[in-house]
Amino acid sequence: MAGLAVLACVALFARGEATARASWQAPTALLPRGERSGDADVAVDARGTVFVVWSKLVSARTGESFLMAQERPAGGAWQRPVRISGPGVSPGEVELVSDARGDEAVTWEQSPVSENKWTVVAARRLAGGAWSAPARLPPPGVEGRLPIAAIGASGSVVVAWSRSSHSDPASQVTEAVVGPAGGGWQAPEQLGVPGRVSGPCGAAVDALGDATILLSSSRPGTGHGQTVEIATRAGDADWQVPVRLSSTLVEAGQPRLAVGPLGEMTVSWEAHDIGQSAVQIEAASFTATGGWQPPVTLATIGVFDLRYARSNDRASDPTVTTGSRGDVSVIWRRFPDATHVIIEAATRAPGGAWQAPSRPARSAFVIPEPYVYQGPDQQIAIDASGDQAASWSRWDGSTEVVEAATRTADGGWQPPVTLSPLESQAEQSSILALPQGGFFVA
Secondary structure, three states: OOOEOOEEEEEEOOOOOOHHHOEEOOOEEOOOOOOOEEEEEEEEOOOOOEEEEEEEEOOOOOOOEEEEEEEEOOOOOOOOOEEOOOOOEEEEEEEEEEOOOOOEEEEEEEEEOOOOOOEEEEEEEOOOOOOOOOEEOOOOOOEEEEEEEEEOOOOOEEEEEEEEOOOOHHHOEEEEEEEOOOOOOOOOEEEOOOOOEEEEEEEEEOOOOOEEEEEEEEOOOOOOOOEEEEEEEOOOOOOOOOEEOOOOOEEEEEEEEEEOOOOOEEEEEEEEEOOOOEEEEEEEEEEOOOEEOOOEEEEEEEOOOHHHHHHOOOOOOOEEEEOOOOOEEEEEEEEEEOOEEEEEEEEEOOOOOEOOOEOOOOOOEEOOOOOOOOOOOOEEEEOOOOOEEEEEEEEOOOOEEEEEEEEOOOOOOOOOEEOOOOOOOOOOOOEEEOOOOOEEEO
């Protein structure tokens, strides 16, 4: 989102009414016109307070930015933003998490403005309190990128990131650190199978403080032999050797993790056979009583040219979410040819089977050429009643806009609506369900 202003948009539902009658509120700018923002993320607590973090560009010449945090109580107004990063840095990828009480943790990558040496830092805040000073998580001299985070019901936090060195990029491994509920950070530990390159793609912490890290792993220097793996850690015990979720018969990448209300987990990913003749959208689920179940195929997608697709950001990019009742949805994109994209989603009711895929956007989008299309960045959320909302970015013929579609638990997708202001470029960032019903899009 570099160079854009952060906008927030809310949809509220009246219970018992059709989704078609739900109304999206007008977007609210979170910084003054003319100022520019970068990476952003959102979270919500059990009372419906929405938390947002975003980077505010300070100097276009040096790239220096401040990471800002802001919140809005349910039904209230946005409070003034608070700066949580230090001076002289350029923040990058950021991830924000909060628990039901409103305790928060945010992690991000940053580099000094005069250098290209990235590390991972994190800050924490108890509900109603002040933000802690940013803490560097990797050891000095070690590069860290692309952090992910999770927070448990007790306030325990886990952060994982990719560790690599400039001299040996093929040495990338995953490191993780735990922040106990009382504060502070433990020493980082290395995860994954020795001899394989890995990176974190998701995290979870349960009520007991047990942690889970989702990994994408491959053979060093090749990008091949990709697998989806899960590493776990019980309480204060050691991290266990990762368990492989994906089949040995496919290359599997781009995994995502969602955690349900009872600690059940679902992982989705993109898989393709060795001959690269088709792509499958797959998902595997975990319950405390049944463990991890074998993956199921949600959809099969023909590939016009996998190498072309990857080099032009044409991956399916499946994203998974879960609702407070235990329903699960996966949303992805398919490219039937070099100039079109289709968004599809599949849902599984609590204790049920996966439904056939549906299309929130209803029709294919045209991909402009030679415009470098980075969308649709599709995401999906499920609220407490099982209603769903999907949002994405789309080229409308003159600029990129953010759209959303909604459906009730027992209905079909309603026609999409445009959320972003007319004649202004917009990129999809985040969507989440509000505990009081409805959805929030940034």
